[in-house]
Amino acid sequence: xxxxxxxxxxxxxxxxxxxxxxxxxxxxxxxxxxxxxxxxxxxxxxxxxxxxxxxxxxxxxxxxxxxxxxxxxxxxxxxxxxxxxxxxxxxxxxxxxxxxxxxxxxxxxxxxxxxxxxxxxxxxxxxxxxxxxxxxxxxxxxxxxxxxxxxxx
Amino acid sequence: xxxxxxxxxxxxxxxxxxxxxxxxxxxxxxxxxxxxxxxxxxxxxxxxxxxxxxxxxxxxxxxxxxxxxxxxxxxxxxxxxxxxxxxxxxxxxxxxxxxxxxxxxxxxxxxxxxxxxxxxxxxxxxxxxxxxxxxxxxxxxxxxxxxxxxxxxxxxxxxxxxxxxxxxxxxxxxxxxxxxxxxxxxxxxxxxxxxxxxxxxxxxxxxxxxxxxxxxxxxxxxxxxxxxxxxxxxxxxxxxxxxxxxxxxxxxxxxxxxxxxxxxxxxxxxxxxxxxxxxxxxxxxxxxxxxxxxxxxxxxxxxxxxxxxxxxxxxxxxxxxxxxxxxxxxxxxxxxxxxxxxxxxxxxxxxxxxxxxxxxxxxxxxxxxxxxxxxxxxxxxxxxxxxxxxxxxxxxxxxxxxxxxxxxxxxxxxxxxxxxxxxxxxxxxxxxxxxxxxxxxxxxxxxxxxxxxxxxxxxxxxxxxxxxxxxxxxxxxxxxxxxxxxxxxxxxxxxxxxxxxxxxxxxxxxxxxxxxxxx
Numbered sequence: 050x051x052x053x054x055x056x057x058x059x060x061x062x063x064x065x066x067x068x069x070x071x072x073x074x075x076x077x078x079x080x081x082x083x084x085x086x087x088x089x090x091x092x093x094x095x096x097x098x099x100x101x102x103x104x105x106x107x108x109x110x111x112x113x114x115x116x117x118x119x120x121x122x123x124x125x126x127x128x129x130x131x132x133x134x135x136x137x138x139x140x141x142x143x144x145x146x147x148x149x150x151x152x153x154x155x156x157x158x159x160x161x162x163x164x165x166x167x168x169x170x171x172x173x174x175x176x177x178x179x180x181x182x183x184x185x186x187x188x189x190x191x192x193x194x195x196x197x198x199x200x201x202x
Numbered sequence: 203x204x205x206x207x208x209x210x211x212x213x214x215x216x217x218x219x220x221x222x223x224x225x226x227x228x229x230x231x232x233x234x235x236x237x238x239x240x241x242x243x244x245x246x247x248x249x250x251x252x253x254x255x256x257x258x259x260x261x262x263x264x265x266x267x268x269x270x271x272x273x274x275x276x277x278x279x280x281x282x283x284x285x286x287x288x289x290x291x292x293x294x295x296x297x298x299x300x301x302x303x304x305x306x307x308x309x310x311x312x313x314x315x316x317x318x319x320x321x322x323x324x325x326x327x328x329x330x331x332x333x334x335x336x337x338x339x340x341x342x343x344x345x346x347x348x349x350x351x352x353x354x355x356x357x358x359x360x361x362x363x364x365x366x367x368x369x370x371x372x373x374x375x376x377x378x379x380x381x382x383x384x385x386x387x388x389x390x391x392x393x394x395x396x397x398x399x400x401x402x403x404x405x406x407x408x409x410x411x412x413x414x415x416x417x418x419x420x421x422x423x424x425x426x427x428x429x430x431x432x433x434x435x436x437x438x439x440x441x442x443x444x445x446x447x448x449x450x451x452x453x454x455x456x457x458x459x460x461x462x463x464x465x466x467x468x469x470x471x472x473x474x475x476x477x478x479x480x481x482x483x484x485x486x487x488x489x490x491x492x493x494x495x496x497x498x499x500x501x502x503x504x505x506x507x508x509x510x511x512x513x514x515x516x517x518x519x520x521x522x523x524x525x526x527x528x529x530x531x532x533x534x535x536x537x538x539x540x541x542x543x544x545x546x547x548x549x550x551x552x553x554x555x556x557x558x559x560x561x562x563x564x565x566x567x568x569x570x571x572x573x574x575x576x577x578x579x580x581x582x583x584x585x586x587x588x589x590x591x592x593x594x595x596x597x598x599x600x601x602x603x604x605x606x607x608x609x610x611x612x613x614x615x616x617x618x619x620x621x622x623x624x625x626x627x628x629x630x631x632x633x634x635x636x637x638x639x640x641x642x643x644x645x646x647x648x649x650x651x652x653x654x655x656x657x658x659x660x661x662x663x664x665x666x667x668x669x670x671x672x673x674x675x676x677x678x679x680x681x682x683x684x685x686x687x688x689x690x691x692x693x694x695x696x697x698x699x700x701x702x703x704x705x706x707x708x709x710x711x712x713x714x715x716x717x718x719x720x721x
Binding site for chain 1: 316318320325327328330331332350352354358
């Protein structure tokens with residue numbers, strides 16, 4: 050009698066644990082997800098700036114370490130004036146990003162900024178994601194949503 | 203030429219003369235031409251209508267397809283904007299989106315398969331989520347990207363599923379409808395279809411109407427909207443096709459006109475034939491009257507002059523008597539035919555008649571005349587035949603006519619006539635055989651027609667009005683019997699009067715002459 054009750058409780062606990070463990074999971078296998086992520090990021094290039102919309106224009110909010118933006122000499126607080134001969138003074142952050150995305154093919158940018166009373170021209174080149182960056186993204190995804198299958202891999 | 207035609211139209215040939223074929227068929231030709239013109243008009247109209255309806259159907263299909271495609275395009279655009287908007291709303295609430303945020307967003311829209319959020323501050327912090335509930339293996343994937351205030355979202359979706367979720371936009375009909383009375387379907391059948399990359403868009407003719415396919419805008423250009431409008435005018439073959447129909451109808455009308463023309467012509471020829479025969483009768487009768495009359499006049503004048511010997515006077519008197527007999531015979535014939543044709547109220551008097559007596563009396567009455575022509579009459583009479591209910595006068599006349607014919611149409615060699623009375627199972631038969639010229643087989647069917655005289659009869663050598671046999675036939679018919687003829691040209695003819703046996707009363711009606719008009 051007692052034995053049987055304890056057995057049922059055990060089964061219920063195991064089942065509940067299984068359900069809980071299953072929770073955040075991709076239906077695809079880890080390998081498929083891995084391929085998918087690499088495919089999605091394959092054409093992407095990045096500049097490495099965070100933009101903020103302020104009254105009067107777009108301003109650089111932050112610069113990613115070890116990025117093309119940092120190497121080109123961007124600094125926080127720079128006001129964006131033009132990108133590839135297109136004025137940015139009245140643009141939104143989204144429009145700036147679209148312009149950057151449009152230049153993905155060549156990767157060449159020519160950005161005019163305004164810093165402390167002077168205009169400057171930067172010519173950064175968009176860079177593809179490094180292998181380390183992509184591996185990091187994949188690893189993050191796998192750890193988040195492939196808790197059980199990641200171990201199996 | 204045309205003048206002659208018009209003159210003919212204005213003065214069509216009058217009765218009596220045979221109408222010539224051209225002037226007779228001219229009205230029918232005109233009718234046929236008019237029908238032909240009508241048919242041509244109807245045909246061209248059907249062709250025009252078919253063309254018009256086809257054009258209308260094609261245009262309507264195109265309109266429905268284009269319209270629906272535009273609406274679906276708009277719905278797709280609205281949907282993509284909506285999901286982007288949703289993400290940005292979420293981003294405002296949670297400034298740094300996590301994997302769970304992204305996963306929830308993907309799960310909310312079942313047409314989105316997977317998504318990646320790429321923050322501006324660090325591309326390496328990109329998060330990725332793929333659809334949880336259903337397999338990610340979609341047939342075709344399209345990726346799309348939108349920018350947010352803190353980064354970018356790139357997602358992949360299944361276009362088929364997106365379009366399926368927008369089916370209501372496809373189903374909604376354009377507000378313009380066709381009248382439906384032109385044989386066009388009231389509403390177009392609109393459906394979402396996949397189009398092969400190479401071709402497939404545009405207008406196509408299908409079996410029973412038109413289909414128009416228009417592509418959706420990129421990136422969904424491998425899909426399209428296909429609108430089908432069915433018409434009953436296109437593709438209908440045979441009887442269903444209006445063109446064929448009008449052709450058949452006009453052909454039918456032409457055939458009917460032709461039949462009408464032929465029938466009318468046949469009727470008219472019969473009429474003219476009768477006319478001609480009647481003309482011949484007048485000529486015949488006049489001739490027949492003139493000859494005995496002049497003979498009588500000649501005899502009478504000779505008698506008046508006197509100074510004649512007895513035997514001469516006797517000869518002239520006999521001659522006059524003979525001619526008078528002939529005359530009265532002729533007049534009786536004409537009158538009888540007329541009477542029977544007019545269904546005269548003077549009914550035949552059916553009384554018991556001994557056929558043997560009748561024949562003997564007749565032959566003896568006319569013996570001198572027969573002999574004067576150089577003929578002998580041999581009789582073979584069945585003595586056992588009992589009395590019949592006949593009209594004595596008319597039967598005598600029929601027999602006399604036959605004997606008269608036998609004398610008239612005899613050859614010169616053998617001037618013998620056989621009269622035979624016998625009976626068969628059903629008939630009492632009186633046969634008159636001669637060894638004369640016989641009757642050509644072409645004439646056999648016509649000899650009983652009134653006024654008809656066989657080809658060889660020329661009025662100079664063989665006298666007669668062409669009424670004898672007609673009268674014989676009518677008499678026999680009035681007795682319920684018939685006349686039969688066997689004849690071999692050059693050998694002789696046998697006429698048989700077939701009376702039904704045991705005739706005990708008058709038949710109900712005296713048959714009328716078969717021509718349309720009695721004279």
